[in-house]
Amino acid sequence: MSDNKDKINQLFEIQEKLHKKQEALSNEISELRHELIRLKSAEAKPLADKEETQILNENLLDDLKNIASPATQEKPKIETAKTIVTPPATNQPPKSKSDLEKFIGENLINKIGIAITIIGVAIGAKYSIDNDLISPLTRIILAYLTGIGLLGFGIKLKAKYENYSAVLVSGAIAILYFITYMAYSLYDLFPQAFAFILMLIFTVFTVVAAINYNKQVIAHIGLVGAYAVPFLLSDGSGKVAVLFTYMTIINIGILFIAFRKYWKALHYSSFVLTWLIFYSWFLGKYETSEHFVLGSSFLTVFFAIFYLLFLAYKLVRKEKFNKGNSLLLVSNSLIFFGLGYSILSLHETGQHLLGLFTLINAVVHSIVSVIIYKQKLDDKNVFYLISGLVLTFITIAFPIQLDGNWVTLLWVSEAALLFWIGRTKKVSIYEAMSYPLMTLAFCSILQDWTTMYNTYLVADPETKITLFLNVNFLSSLLFIISFGFINRLNSNIKYPTLLGSWLKVTKLLSYAIPVILVFTLYYSIRLEIGNYWNQLIKESALSIQATGEEYASYYNNYDLKEFKTIWIINYSLLFFSVLSFVNIRKLKNKNLAYAGIGLTTITLVVFLTQGLYSLSELRESYLTQSLSEYYHRGTFNIIIRYISLAFAAIALTSIFLHVKEEFNAKRYRIAFEYLLSTSILWIFSSELLNWMDISGSTQSYKLGLSILWGSYSLLLIAYGIWKNKKHLRIGAIGLFALTLVKLFFYDISQLSTIAKTIAFVLLGILLLIISFLYNKYKSNMTEEEI
Template sequence: MDSDIIIVLPLLAVIGFALLALTILQRLSDINKSLDAIQSELFTLKNAAFKSVETDDKVAEETTAKVAETDANTPSAQSVSPVITTEKVDNEPHEAVKTAIVEQRIEQPPTIAVAVKTTETENQKPAEEKQTIANGEVDAMQVKSSSNAITTSNKPQTDPIAVQITTDKTAKTTPIQSAHTTAQAPSSDESKVKTTNFERFIGENLFGKIGILVFILGIAYFVKYAIDQNWINEVTRTILGFGVGIAMLVVAQWIHKRYYTLSSLLAGGAFAVFYLTVSIAFHYYQLFSQTAAFVILCFTTIFMAAVSIRYDRLELAVTALIGGFIAPFIISSDTGNIIVLQTYLSILNLGMFALALYKRWGLLPIVGSVFTYFILLQTVIESDLFPTPPHLFSILLGFATLFFFIFLIPVRLIMQSTYGGGIRKGLLSVITLNGFAYLFYGGYLIEEIAFGSKETGYLSFFIAIVYLVFYLFLRFRISGHDTLRNFMLALTIAFASIGVPLLFNGSAILITWSTESVLLLWLFTKEKSVIYECTAAVLAALSFILCLTLGVFQDSDHGIFAFKMFLNSHFLSLFTFAVCSFLAAIIMQRNRRLFSKGRHLLRFTPCNVIAYAIGFLFVFIALADEFTANLNEFTADAASALTITTLLLVGTLLLRRRFKVRKYKLAYVILLCAITFIYMLNIWSGDAFRLPSVLVLQWISTLTVVILMAYVIQKMALLQWENHLTRPVFAALSTLVWLTGARLLLLTFYNPSFDTGFSLSLGLAAFILMVIGMRSKSKEVRMVSLAEFGIVLGKLILIDVWSMAALGKIVVFISLGLLLLTLSFLYQKLKDVLF
């Protein structure tokens, strides 16, 4: 029978330590509540003390004011003092002490918090009153005897009265102050006992749990010894186990009014004995069939729940719930039925939630969810290890759906009661993990049923719809519960977003996520809910990453050229994402104040600029990919270059109010440099002989570049911003565009040579710049012109004279000579204006 002890002892240890841990947690919670109550009481007493002190200070000030007013109404105050002093020589020590005490009490009024009468203060009060009266009589007699030296007879009767009033006042405040000191001492002692009462916790609680555990172990050792001695057989042992448990319950019932904690411990230990007895009787003695043992354990669990309601103890309810979950494993065998197990778990969880709703015990759903999904995980593992009939997966999916709805009941618990931070967070975690557990477990079952299909996405959308129903109910039918309502909204958005990649491919995911992101951003501007803003930002980031990771034609099933231009999923997905980026930027721009003030994840600056930039970028990428897939290389390059210049021109004109030239001057200068470089790269690269379609696209690109440069330069000229820097830059960029256009003109007429054309075009550009510089009186532009003339002359001397053809030399030299002569004539004519 050593194997019995090997089984019994670990079970006893686990149950004992579980009870111990639960009770310790409960006790710590009670201690925290007591400390909060003590702190609140001390704070109330402190406020009362301050109010009492203020009241007494006001009374003392009023008394002092009355004395001062009386002294002011008596003109012979100074003439009385010498008489009183001379008359009181014999009684000088006594009177000096009394005078000092009276003056000190008048100058420093006592602080009074609580007026409490004690025997000592009551005895002290008459004595002080008698002393005050006696002193007043002595003063009156002395003042009376000196009436010959005093012109007025009213003053000797005034000072004793004032002194008597002050003395009475101080005599009344002194006992009260001592009583306040006496009243404060018990409060501090009481708080000290409540905060450091570990002795009571150990003696009442901890020793009780250890005692129960030791007692059960003692019973186990006694039973083992009796079995070894053949005193009792299997039936007697089982009856003895039930008898011990019943005896512990009887004792718990008998003492539950006087010893509340001990009775709960005894009740918990009694049910632990019942579980162990049934387990041993079934596994080792075969006294019960599996059905009978299971029924006994079910009734034991129900009875234990009733006892927890009787004693109003959460620990017993948790223990009963844990016992209910381990009961099937206690009587498990190799012929177990998974359908029966799922049915039992459903009934157990429903009963658990009924108890939780009745007693408002929020810990029960947390424990139930952990054990339930752990058991479901175990069934998944066993189904992989052992063959499972296919029809069972459909039934298990139905049970999984039932568990999903059961563990949504914590929503009602949160609405019903106001729980603390820990329990409330635990219930919200149950609601969240319930959805994800159902998605994973249900998705596994769906894949087993449909052999790897994508129906799991429908399951995710179903979960999102359920959470949406709860959100709408809380939104329109129930007031308050803002946190719970926002939580349900966040879960709705999360599961709807998760369902997209589970059901669709890459392009459909991108379209759905980007559209959802814009919709959530718009809802944020209407509802001002942070959840909308955060989820919109997350979905936008995921969409951007997905755009970068998508292949050029990942969605094509028939090769690169097997689909129509602009009518394919790849283009539609990228173009939709770009449009959504523009919409997001417009939404932020129209609600600029909302996104600029406060602390937001999506700040207007820089998110608005980033959204516009991403929109233009992915419009270009979408069009460039289409050109690459459907056109030849040279035409595709020309079309891509035209796309860039057109987007820059259209963006500049459409967003001229959003990005004003006077505010973004440097950015526009950089823009002109970039578009000039792109234009030159497009024209100067490629073959000398070009297709007509390529030439047409390049001439359109030239037109867009010229329009954009003219617009920006005209706006910058009006601003007069850094003319000494911007004018030379604009002159140089204009010259480069002029030369590139001349190159394109020669290519249009199928003339690949550009030696003569370069000299003529650069000389003409220098002449035009000189004319503009003279008209605008811009020395910077004239210096650029002179530099260009220098380049032309250098080329003529170093290159053209030696390598150019005769006809070319004639044309270039004559043209350049005429330009230089004209330029010299203009300088001489305008020298008074220019210099």
């Protein structure tokens, strides 16, 4: 059945092409007939009528065969060459004109001529009006006579000059439309009913003429040209109604021709001009108090006309689905919705009906989709397209009628459903529609996070959000599940995308979907942790008025801010480490491995800088016991350091496993070893300062750091010699050089004599040991292992 429908559509296309060729051939035949008549009259010894007729018929038959079957045109010429009677050489027809010359002389000039003629008539009419040369009635009568005369002249020339005649007839019709409108709108010479009857007659005549001539030019110049009239809008609502009724009449004529003759260009022109005129009126002349019912009514009429024509093409003509008419349907629906939404939003009562209006749009499209489904068309894309519009308007209705998390949940659920249908049922348009919904859902959840988690900070304590047991986190969890489902389906090779023409877009989205999934999973938990500590910080606020002071001071437990920072960093280290472990054992995705290493490294750097600083602030708070009469300063301020160090160790392990499993190349191993050795030195230095601060030995921390760095350099060099790692040895030498610079230019000025002696002796011994190791194992350092 599907093959038969495809063949029928192909035959329709072939029929249209042959029809155009037939029209061109008819023009050539007419020209050839006239040329032969001219040659006959100039012939000194004219051929007999019978012989002339035979020559004409045989030549025309040859042309028809060449047009109908160009691939086989050589063979008939060979077979019939002997039977063709050729006129004498002295009577050969003149050389044919070039295609460009033919186009200009026979098509372009006459169209420009009729346009200039109409402009000239308009200029003359304007001059006579401005100078009161003739009365309004006389002007209208003369204009009608001009249009009717031009029309009659064009009809008379149809037999011999059909193309030229068509241009004159279309121009005459445009003049008659224009004059009728002027007679009614400007001069009130016609009653409303009579003006409509005249325009209806012109429309019917134009339909008949266009079909009779079989030329789009009549419909375009005659009817579409008449669209210039509504731009002369009047301020009165009654006359606006006349204009839109007039446009409706024109549309009906245009679309009847477009459907009957399958002239899609006429359909597109009517669509663009109709909505352009309506939108121009809405921007410049629309008044809610006067035009609400009028605007709503004609908006619905125009929408219905173009919608019904689309359905007629699909249901009656069985037209195949294509991008052009699908874009027209979607544009018509969105323009109707956008203008209708604007009209309602400006109305006092209508602004409360916006959600209902959106749902009505969905209902209309759903009814049409049911009708199309019952027709059992072989081309299911039409059904999918209109069903997609139903889902689109339901989607738009969510943020209009609902707010907050419900919008996000409905959008992401709909995106998952459309993506599933698009991939598993092989409906590419549904997959394409799911991508904007994913974007909307992601933007919506970002907005939810921004607004909902800040509510408690500006509201009463009754709005406190329970950790993980709140609607915000649950909606984030459902969002994660939906995107997890989409990502799993997207990576399944059993369901490839059908959007081949969108290869770059789908490839980009194949990266964007997992990125959104991971980001949402990470950030939803991070927000819960941050919000938990923010609530504790707010609850810790105190107003304390010291003795003898006039005003009270406000305090918060600032330890909680440091705990918040530490726990967010700890969570981040754990999250990206677990992500790396899962990827190593299960997913084995190289792109995710790159992302895991990068994100873990960044978080580790944040821990070494901001994290260790916050830990030092907690230690300082514990040691000083500031505001301890109001806030607890316990040993957990110290213990939290080692919990964080455990998370850092897990992060380094995850990076090491990734490098070992996925990136076991020399440059990656060298980069990891630099990261590891730098992290260890940084942590050891922080730990040294920590215990020196606890023990009260802060005065000698400079000396301690210098000795630590020198000792660490020695260990790195020893390890580099043992494992033959040149990069570690070079790094250790650089660290030792930095230690010496620190000793001479920073430490020495503030060290006591004993401290200086200890520092120099120890560093000197370390240098001697390093030199000894280099000399003893120099034979093992020729090349670095790979």
